[in-house]
């Protein structure tokens with residue numbers, strides 16, 4: 521595990537070195553091309569393998585991609601920024617434009633996707649629509665440390681929230697999240713989050729999940745969540 525983490529860090533440093541050189545090169549580019557490359561970063565799908573992914577993560581990814589071939593499972597793409605349509609949909613609920621300046625909003629991005637490759641949240645979610653469940657493959661990088669050598673519980677809570685939320689679809693918000701942390705998660709290891717929709721009651725979605733090691737022998741956490749479908753008649757702010 522330690523070796524794969526060190527190897528991961530080495531490839532991260534290699535990537536960082538390359539990226540640090542990138543702005544100098546782009547100085548020569550025409551503005552239109554610069555805009556194009558920025559657009560490419562914004563629209564990049566981050567739920568795909570990169571050099572920081574460990575052997576375990578790549579292996580599981582390949583297994584689930586196979587399951588997608590007959591259409592029973594789908595890989596959910598993941599972007600740094602919400603699409604214009606999604607942002608517009610959410611504005612229906614959060615109407616007060618004074619809350620966040622437009623300029624700040626234009627810089628906004630999903631914080632799980634704000635890290636350099638391998639340093640933060642590396643994850644991909646697969647969804648089985650018929651069974652109303654998802655599987656999230658997650659590798660927490662070195663910047664997510666809490667207790668030395670271990671993943672921060674808040675990072676785990678974030679991934680659990682996202683994993684549970686991926687079982688819902690549409691405009692929902694987390695109203696309640698309960699987590700039992702049973703075993704600490706080693707930093708840079710891969711965990712599997714199995715989530716399911718247990719019950720739908722009006723606008724309330726009751727969900728649960730468990731977090732296990734790749735070999736399924738270690739149960740790291742169990743959680744339940746309540747998500748509420750937003751009511752267009754109500755403003756939440």
Ligand SMILES: CCCCCCCCCCCCCCCC(=O)SCCNC(=O)CCNC(=O)[C@H](O)C(C)(C)COP(=O)(O)OP(=O)(O)OC[C@H]1O[C@@H](n2cnc3c(N)ncnc32)[C@H](O)[C@@H]1OP(=O)(O)O
Nearest residue numbers: 606609610682685690691693694695696724748751754756
């Ligand atoms: C559109 C396209 C989307 C695409 C998008 C893509 C985004 C790319 C992925 C990003 C993924 C990031 C995932 C981040 C997910 C967060 O981080 S969400 C942020 C954290 N959560 C919050 O800030 C929520 C704050 N709370 C609220 O805004 C409001 O309380 C809520 C949750 C919207 C509910 O308010 P409300 O609509 O007025 O509902 P309300 O009438 O109070 O309650 C409805 C029912 O739920 C019950 N209820 C409400 N809260 C609770 C509670 N805490 N416990 C128990 N019961 C409760 C009520 O008792 C009521 O029950 P019934 O009487 O109907 O039986």
